[in-house]
Amino acid sequence: MKKIKNFRVTAKLFAVILALTSMFALAGCDLLDSILGDNDREINDGMRVYFLDVGQGDAVFVRFASGETMLIDAGRWNLTHNSFRSRIREFFPDQERMQFDWFITTHSHADHIGSADYIVNNSYIRNIVRPITFTQAEVNAGAYREFGISEGNARMQQTATFQRFVTAMETSTWTDGSDTNIYIPMAGKYFYVGPLGSRARVTFYSPTVYNYNPGTNSFNVNHYSTIFCIYFAGQRIMFTGDAYYLNERHVLDNLPTDVSVLDVGHHGSNTSSGRTFLEHIRPTYAIIQVGIPETGNGYNHPHQVVLNRLNDVDAIVKRTDQLGDILIQVCAETSQKRVGALVPA
Numbered sequence: 001m002k003k004i005k006n007f008r009v010t011a012k013l014f015a016v017i018l019a020l021t022s023m024f025a026l027a028g029c030d031l032l033d034s035i036l037g038d039n040d041r042e043i044n045d046g047m048r049v050y051f052l053d054v055g056q057g058d059a060v061f062v063r064f065a066s067g068e069t070m071l072i073d074a075g076r077w078n079l080t081h082n083s084f085r086s087r088i089r090e091f092f093p094d095q096e097r098m099q100f101d102w103f104i105t106t107h108s109h110a111d112h113i114g115s116a117d118y119i120v121n122n123s124y125i126r127n128i129v130r131p132i133t134f135t136q137a138e139v140n141a142g143a144y145r146e147f148g149i150s151e152g153n154a155r156m157q158q159t160a161t162f163q164r165f166v167t168a169m170e171t172s173t174w175t176d177g178s179d180t181n182i183y184i185p186m187a188g189k190y191f192y193v194g195p196l197g198s199r200a201r202v203t204f205y206s207p208t209v210y211n212y213n214p215g216t217n218s219f220n221v222n223h224y225s226t227i228f229c230i231y232f233a234g235q236r237i238m239f240t241g242d243a244y245y246l247n248e249r250h251v252l253d254n255l256p257t258d259v260s261v262l263d264v265g266h267h268g269s270n271t272s273s274g275r276t277f278l279e280h281i282r283p284t285y286a287i288i289q290v291g292i293p294e295t296g297n298g299y300n301h302p303h304q305v306v307l308n309r310l311n312d313v314d315a316i317v318k319r320t321d322q323l324g325d326i327l328i329q330v331c332a333e334t335s336q337k338r339v340g341a342l343v344p345a
């Protein structure tokens, strides 16, 4: 098994950057939103975030201002009514293999990593953030120790889908033939994407090694969802996978306020998007990745109580079951000012 690396963690710097980000948020450019197909409005010099309609599941493709790419989750395992594999290929029209600088998987459920093995097997990938769960073989080998997780906190996810993903990662490479870097998300860790002048920052707030299924002995992979935020040009785009109230509350004090876009947790289920959480982050836009019943939504997601809560914090709701793919764009101009001020040359 390949070495699993930790992100750079610099607590002091982390605090400073958060403060500066807050200061410069006011200078951020307007968020553009549009529906795919309206190509006239696509911008070239900013960040584009495509919330793909994969039925009842999650998949988000990001093209950063620097040109680097990120995939967040990889759709459902069941390909019926799922155009994810052909859809994601459309972003790489002239390439036999797709190319992702980052592939982040929020957790190991099949509506999020359903095509993760397909992605890894058909792409060059520079960095993978894998779920913080382990296969039986990895648990037996003590793989969790490589990033400081105790045996008691190491959780096993023994599904065929997850196993396929883990197996695929073992031979994954980047374009130059070097091994893909494999990371585990942890609260407080972050990385940058792109050079100075068009730089984005991605910061993780969850999981912590301590909050797995707090107060209960039951094991639910959703509790292991990573909560993270992309910062770019004074805008904040937050992802929570299928995290529950418990997870939201656990990390609430560390979360940014005035989030530009929230990828609504757990497809709008009433397990998530608690009132306290929403009142803290105050999302301008709330994107719900959810399917119609024929694409696996047997849960009546999104739940009305969540839609009510989003309405109460004045979030503008957009749903993939109603709109198909949803594109959020952030223009880059003020990013250059902001980053220039943040990190003087």
Ligand SMILES: [Zn+2]
Residues within 6 Å of the ligand: 057, 058, 109, 111, 112, 241, 242, 266, 267
């Ligand atoms: Zn899900």
